[in-house]
Amino acid sequence: GAGVSQSPSNKVTEKGKDVELRCDPISGHTALYWYRQSLGQGLEFLIYFQGNSAPDKSGLPSDRFSAERTGGSVSTLTIQRTQQEDSAVYLCASTLAGASGNTIYFGEGSWLTVV
Amino acid sequence: AQRVTQPEKLLSVFKGAPVELKCNYSYSGSPELFWYVQYSRQRLQLLLRHISRESIKGFTADLNKGETSFHLKKPFAQEEDSAMYYCALEAGGTSYGKLTFGQGTILTVHP
Numbered sequence: 001g002a003g004v005s006q007s008p009s010n011k012v013t014e015k016g017k018d019v020e021l022r023c024d025p026i027s028g029h030t031a032l033y034w035y036r037q038s039l040g041q042g043l044e045f046l047i048y049f050q051g052n053s054a055p056d057k058s059g060l061p062s063d064r065f066s067a068e069r070t071g072g073s074v075s076t077l078t079i080q081r082t083q084q085e086d087s088a089v090y091l092c093a094s095t096l097a098g099a100s101g102n103t104i105y106f107g108e109g110s111w112l113t114v115v
Numbered sequence: 116a117q118r119v120t121q122p123e124k125l126l127s128v129f130k131g132a133p134v135e136l137k138c139n140y141s142y143s144g145s146p147e148l149f150w151y152v153q154y155s156r157q158r159l160q161l162l163l164r165h166i167s168r169e170s171i172k173g174f175t176a177d178l179n180k181g182e183t184s185f186h187l188k189k190p191f192a193q194e195e196d197s198a199m200y201y202c203a204l205e206a207g208g209t210s211y212g213k214l215t216f217g218q219g220t221i222l223t224v225h226p
Contacts, residue, residue: 043159043219048213056213107158
């Protein structure tokens with residue numbers, strides 16, 4: 001089956017605009033994660049979903065960032081009023097269940113550039 | 116809070132030479148440790164995990180709790196090993212797959 005799918009793969013936006021990034025996890029995976037990969041910061045955890053609920057939002061950098069998941073499947077990460085420091089690759093990952101030790105599968109990422 | 120440190124941002128070796136990518140962690144409990152790899156133009160993927168005690172593509176990693184290290188080793192590097200490598204930690208208990216990553220090491224294997 002297909003892996004974790006993300007769109008768009010590349011997005012260039014003007015500072016101050018809102019952007020939406022989409023993640024389609026592997027079918028049947030109940031746990032979904034968003035990470036951010038940026039120069040100098042490595043990979044940072046943003047948010048975790050188990051089903052449609054988000055028990056851990058601790059990594060969201062500001063209230064401009066939000067995410068939702070519907071139907072226990074697709075997730076959307078929204079960044080409002082984008083800033084240049086938001087430029088990064090946003091990675092989505094999923095796993096069969098939110099439990100320690102499960103293999104986590106990553107998407108190819110959405111490369112966001114804020115100009 | 117847990118932390119993962121990869122002291123080398125860049126590592127260059129010649130084909131056939133041994134390679135060791137360093138990873139140190141800080142965590143008060145019993146961690147699960149992983150190495151992830153990202154080849155050029157490919158997605159991040161799991162290379163190996165310490166609980167499996169496996170060798171993948173000739174790579175091994177041993178968890179040393181005394182030194183809080185999980186270094187990745189390969190006795191004879193190949194050109195196709197050139198990639199970005201991330202060490203990652205999953206805290207025990209109810210951490211539900213949330214990973215803390217190191218900054219990554221770019222390995223370049225020269226012919």
